[in-house]
Amino acid sequence: MEEFGKDVLEGLTAKPKYLSSKYIYDAEGDKIFQRIMKMPEYYLTNCEFEILETYKDELMHHFSGNGDSFELVELGAGDGLKTKILLQHFLKKNVRFSYVPIDISHNILTKLEADILDRWPQMNVEVLHGEYFSALESLQEDKENKVILLLGSNIGNFPKKEALNFLNDIRNRMNDEDQLLIGFDLKKDPDVILQAYSDPHGHSEAFSKNVLARINRELGGQFDLNRFRHFQHYHPVEGNCESFLISSEKQEVRIEALGVAIHFDKSEPIHVEISQKYDFTGIKALLSAAGLKIKQSFQDERGYFSDVLCEINV
Known part of the structure; x- marks a missing residue:
């Protein structure tokens, strides 16, 4: 709570005001996001399901190489629903691997581990609760090669400059033979994007x-x-899709634990989330700047989304 309070105070006293999107994800936020992912307007989930289902065999060969065992490390695992497509396929094909889901939500990791072990008791699972980079550092001495998954539009939660810093931090924690599979939401009809993030059901x-x-x-x-x-x-040019909360009136809001009252003008915004969209030129430039090179990219049939497999550019 100490870090949460500090970040809230910093964000709500800044000009303009902001709150980090990571704090949306508690037990209640997780439930709401599960509902969002099931909406017909939220195309991202179905697009990535399609990609992983279509290319699961090809991905298996990329990941396992000569049949060596590897660690499948997922950043921001969530409920692991999409990843289970790969887990089931790899088990069926007797691939030697362990699954290491990492998430900031302890609640959702507990549920994920229980679900996986109930479904596949033979699977080697090691859940890691916390920030991505400390978790990756703890795995860096492991002898097995890692395949790091950053699925969904996790990279899109950062503005472009921060996305580069984020990828640099991942790159610095990768060994030479490690691989990274990263999801990018692609630029498309603005109406399609807006409907996914401002839905008529009120979930967003x-x-x-x-x-x-x-x-x-x-x-x-x-x-x-x-x-x-x-x-x-x-x-539509920059590709940034941003969420705000707008104060409907002039008001002051007391936050007891912080000992402050925050003033809001009428129509004053709080920035709460960004979902960055990319084209392939931007993807290649971003990865290259982070010292990564593309091995192969995989798209859904509509061209809405891409999972890009990359490795260290040595």
């Missing part, structure tokens, strides 16, 4: 507002969620 709004609800629950905040509304913006 509930998801964004969960960060305020969490401040209320954990820090004694007095946010009236009805006095804020969800607003989504997409820039």
